[in-house]
Amino acid sequence: MKIDYKETTNDLLKRIDIHNKFGGRDIDQWMLELLNIEKGSKILDVGCGAGKQCFKYYDTLNGDCTITGGDVSEELLSQARSENEKRGSAITFTKLDFNKPFDFPDNSFDLESCCFAIYYAEDIPFTIREMHRVLKPGGRLFTSGPMPSNKKLFYDVIREATDNKPTPPMPGSSRYGSAILETMKASFSKVDVSIFENPLTFTEVQPFLDYTRASLSEDRKLWTSFFQGKDDFDQIMKAIQKVSEDWLARDGKLVMTKVVGGFLATK
16 A cells, blocks of 8 residues: 655654653653663664664663664654764664665564554565564564554544544554554564553643644645645644633643554564
């Protein structure tokens, strides 16, 4: 399935910043506790974006590891390389399109991760076969992504603001806990499933609106069919603001819970 999708640095980093500021739990700590990675590991992060996961691994292991981050976006890779140089980290960032064969030999990595990206794959079985191929025997693949109940408040506000206008199915919540999980189970000897819930609590409307705008941004292309043009986008954002203000006045806060699945597969 071809997904017309593009992530810009500004939209991605805006949402990450809001998660960090308003979330009640640390998703990185949860991930690291699940993985319990060992020094000397050879790690590949697929869909690395601006390098967030790679730097977490590197810092956790005090640099005693070999890390490669791959992404299809040159804009995000440039951001990652700049941060890598500033930090003096020995991480390799390279172009990697997970819809094409990976440019790595069989049995290359101890650990592979793909955080909040795998559900954009055009051909899920192909991508997971490639992920499986480059892992060493006994190596592990960790993926994370939104479950169907993710961000309920976000969708509830949009539905009320638009009189229940149908929202386009999101690649994550519509594919991750179903097609992707089943394909991983068919490809790997074992798959463990963990659920992470992180309530983002807003006592003001603006950060919720910032998150919403970054999620609906036309640059991402995922919500294009929802809008008839810029004027429609602006009108819907105004309606979302009004509903958000009403709900905040009624409840005293807006709580949007991120519900994330962590799938840890062993080759």
